[in-house]
Amino acid sequence: MTGLVVDGLSFSYGRKQALRDVSFRVEPGRFCALLGPNGAGKSTLFALLTRLFTTRTGRIQIMGHDLARTPRKALAQIGVVFQQPTLDLDLTVQANLTYFAALQGLCGRDARRRIAAALDRLDMGERARERVRDLNGGHRRRTEIARCLLHDPAVLLLDEPTVGLDAASRAAITRHVHDLSENNGKTILWTTHLSDEVRDSDQLVILNHGQVRTDGTCATLRGAQPLADYFQRQSKAPTCAAA
Known part of the structure; x- marks a missing residue:
């Protein structure tokens, strides 16, 4: 059973298209970083995954439960850390x-x-x-x-959980969450725009202008094509941290 499935997801704010046909899946025990610049659509996707927003275009499954059809069963499988403290x-x-x-x-x-x-x-x-x-x-x-x-919960959703923290705190929290996937089998979706929080062995989904640009392991993507192509707002290509 796949931990998290996002299939053909689209969402608009009026005439502004925030997400367009977004699809990816994260297997149990995997750490998946959703990487992209500010305005890429990461927070909108996170709001859909937690049912703060809803859409009729596309499908979300959490541990086999369809979020639209059986929301209580799906939401019971997730643990959430929002970007803003709560x-x-x-x-x-x-x-x-x-x-x-x-x-x-x-x-x-x-x-x-x-x-x-x-x-x-x-x-x-x-x-x-x-x-x-x-x-x-x-x-x-x-x-x-x-x-x-x-x-x-089987699936953890963390929306830029290290924003505003110093380097040592960021590293410690990133290490703790990686341990939850590697040693406890948790499915992790970690949204960020900081590529140094991602290890070579992690799944990496790159989101830009509301679309998935590529999906694979960090090490493979780093060797295949400069990531700078997907980050027009950054002055240099980000690099992935070593495992």
């Missing part, structure tokens, strides 16, 4: 995760066990009692990733 700054890390767990129908000993495990995975266990307001940007992002893991 934590309650005045609650502790533990309280934020407890609240989210309750929304997922998790409570009591099971919820506490899942929260502890998720925080430990992200090296956040010692900060469980700290207010989110007192955390730095990197630790807030780790908290959001821990939160999206509580209901054990």
Whole structure:
């Protein structure tokens, strides 16, 4: 069963075509980076994948569930980290995760066990009692990733999760999420415009002007054609980070 399938997806804002016949698939256990400049259509695609937007043109399947026909079953399979922070700054890390767990129908000993495990995975266990307001940007992002893991989703959608973070925090979070795909079998879709967050072995979907320009492994695409062709807004070709 394929983790994520996007087939013939199109979307317009009035007369402006944001996405045009976008198709790709991500297998379970794969880290797929959706790479493209600002305005390429990445956030629109992410909104469709999370059902913030809907369209009649095209199809989305999540772990075999059609998002349009069986949205509850499809959405139950995903964990989401949005580009904009969504934590309650005045609650502790533990309280934020407890609240989210309750929304997922998790409570009591099971919820506490899942929260502890998720925080430990992200090296956040010692900060469980700290207010989110007192955390730095990197630790807030780790908290959001821990939160999206509580209901054990098969597919993780992360929309530019490292925006505004320093290089060390970006590297640590990217490493953690790669580990989730490699060692836990999670299907990852990671939207970014920063090519150094992508490893040679990762799947790479390049989106520009609302269309998929190419789809393959980073190492293969880097050797086949200069990626600068797809980035008119950047002054030089991006390179993929080594695995």
